[in-house]
Amino acid sequence: MTGANRRVSTRALWAGLLVAALLVAGVASYYASAHPDGLEHVAEQTGFLDTAEDSPVADSPLADYQTDGVDDERISGGLAGVIGVVLVLVLMGGLAWLLRRRGPTGRERAESDEAGHDADASASAS
Amino acid sequence: MHVPDGFLDAPTSVATGAVAAAGVAIALRRARDELDDRTAPMAGLVAAFVFAGQMINFPVGAGTSGHLMGGALAAVLVGPWAAVLCISVVLLVQALFMADGGVTALGTNVTLLALVGAGVGWLVFRGLQAVLPRHLAMVAPAAAIGALASVPVAATVFTGLFAMGGVAPVEVGTVLTAMLGWHTLIGVGEALITGLVVGSIVAVRPDLVYGARRLLAARELEIRTPASTPEVTA
Numbered sequence: 001m002t003g004a005n006r007r008v009s010t011r012a013l014w015a016g017l018l019v020a021a022l023l024v025a026g027v028a029s030y031y032a033s034a035h036p037d038g039l040e041h042v043a044e045q046t047g048f049l050d051t052a053e054d055s056p057v058a059d060s061p062l063a064d065y066q067t068d069g070v071d072d073e074r075i076s077g078g079l080a081g082v083i084g085v086v087l088v089l090v091l092m093g094g095l096a097w098l099l100r101r102r103g104p105t106g107r108e109r110a111e112s113d114e115a116g117h118d119a120d121a122s123a124s125a126s
Numbered sequence: 127m128h129v130p131d132g133f134l135d136a137p138t139s140v141a142t143g144a145v146a147a148a149g150v151a152i153a154l155r156r157a158r159d160e161l162d163d164r165t166a167p168m169a170g171l172v173a174a175f176v177f178a179g180q181m182i183n184f185p186v187g188a189g190t191s192g193h194l195m196g197g198a199l200a201a202v203l204v205g206p207w208a209a210v211l212c213i214s215v216v217l218l219v220q221a222l223f224m225a226d227g228g229v230t231a232l233g234t235n236v237t238l239l240a241l242v243g244a245g246v247g248w249l250v251f252r253g254l255q256a257v258l259p260r261h262l263a264m265v266a267p268a269a270a271i272g273a274l275a276s277v278p279v280a281a282t283v284f285t286g287l288f289a290m291g292g293v294a295p296v297e298v299g300t301v302l303t304a305m306l307g308w309h310t311l312i313g314v315g316e317a318l319i320t321g322l323v324v325g326s327i328v329a330v331r332p333d334l335v336y337g338a339r340r341l342l343a344a345r346e347l348e349i350r351t352p353a354s355t356p357e358v359t360a
Contacts, residue, residue, distance in 0.1 A: 007330050008330040008331055010164060010331070010334065013327070013330065013331050013334060014167055014168070014171055017168075017171040017172070017174075017175055018171055018174065020175060020178075021171070021174040021175040021177070021178040022178070024175075024178035024179060024181065024182060025177065025178035025181050028181075028182060029178070029181040029182060032181060032182045032183040032184075032191075032193075033183040033184055033185045033191035034183070034191075035183065035185060035189050035190055035191040036189070036190060036191065037127065037128075037183060037190070037191050037192055037193060037312075038127060038186070038190060038191075038192050038281070038305070038308035038309050038311075038312050039127045039128070039129065039281075039284070039305070041189065041190040041308060042301065042304040042305050042308060043133070045304055046296050046297075046300050046301050046304055047294060047296050048133065048288075048292065048293070048294035048296050048301075050294075051132045051133055051292075051293040051294045052130040052131070052132045052133060053130065053131040053132035053228070054131075054225075055130065055131060055221070055225040055226075055227075055228055055229060056131075056229050057221070057222055057223070057225050057229065058225045060222075060223055060224070060225055062223045062224055063224060063225040064224065064225055064226070065181060065224055065226070080224070081178065081181055083223075084177055084178075084181075084219055084220075084223065084224060085174045085177055085178055086174075087219050087223065088170075088173045088174045088176075088177040088215055088216055088219050089170045089171065089173065089174040090170075091173075091215050091218075091219065092169055092170045092173035092174070092211065092212055092215040092216075093166070093167055093169070093170020093171070093173075094170070095211060095215065096157070096161050096165075096166035096167070096169035096170055096208065096211070097166045097167070097170075099154065099157055099158050099161055099166070100158070100161040100162050100163060100165070100166040101158055101159065101161065101162050
């Protein structure tokens with residue numbers, strides 16, 4: 001049923017999402033609005049912006065989405081974005097992979113492998 | 127809406143830290159039911175996409191901008207509990223590496239963007255699914271409205287925290303009005319991005335969208351003639 005809708009393979013969709021994330025963070029982010037965001041604007045408007053403190057990691061090599069030691073602002077920002085995307089992907093992908101249900105597909109396959117040696121043997125022989 | 131260090135006093139930050147820790151702990155257990163061999167990589171990619179999306183500040187009016195929060199988007203794509211983890215990981219990386227959002231404020235930001243953002247987005251989405259026609263074409267609009275609602279609700283919760291533990295003596299009513307006004311506008315952007323992304327994925331692979339699975343399961347029971355064609359061309 002769902003097979004009829006599969007105009008895009010799972011791997012192609014994953015690749016598409018990854019490419020989109022890398023392009024958005026690595027390239028499009030340069031063109032983002034530099035205006036303060038809603039909270040910052042409200043804080044300024046209503047008078048509590050000056051209670052903000054510098055982050056303890058303000059000296060991080062990627063602070064404010066700029067890469068230390070890279071002078072070109074476009075490359076510096078794009079690089080920080082790409083590093084961030086990869087970090088998030090590895091951390092969340094790894095966490096999700098650890099947490100995931102070992103699907104019935106995996107177990108079924110293992111069981112059918114044990115039960116159906118003949119079928120497997122003939123399949124691998126052909 | 128990344129809260130920096132200093133806006134809220136220590137007791138409030140400790141309290142939101144405890145709420146965030148409890149929420150993430152529950153999510154770590156409940157997300158197991160939402161993640162399998164195909165959706166686990168999807169969760170990583172959705173988190174990466176939300177991180178990227180949060181870099182794009184779009185203008186919403188005179189001298190102000192907003193960016194995607196992503197809670198509703200992630201909840202509809204990979205499930206609400208997995209979404210809490212996705213947004214929390216994004217916030218963790220931003221706070222520790224990018225100096226975006228405070229470190230003592232991390233609990234506050236997880237509470238606002240992950241728990242409230244994904245929670246409200248998902249609840250509104252599910253509520254709409256219950257009343258809208260059971261059709262795949264309804265998934266993206268329902269996700270968009272969930273996203274639209276999630277931003278002003280998170281802004282309201284921030285104002286509540288500010289009322290409890292705001293360091294500056296600013297009148298809460300003024301803050302609430304300003305926060306709601308701007309974040310309703312930002313919510314429109316959130317809705318557009320969420321609707322567009324969810325709609326694009328539903329169009330090609332609805333089976334990989336958590337919030338569309340229920341509809342696909344129902345569709346399996348339909349009686350179809352060999353001539354019938356899939357209706358998800360939108």
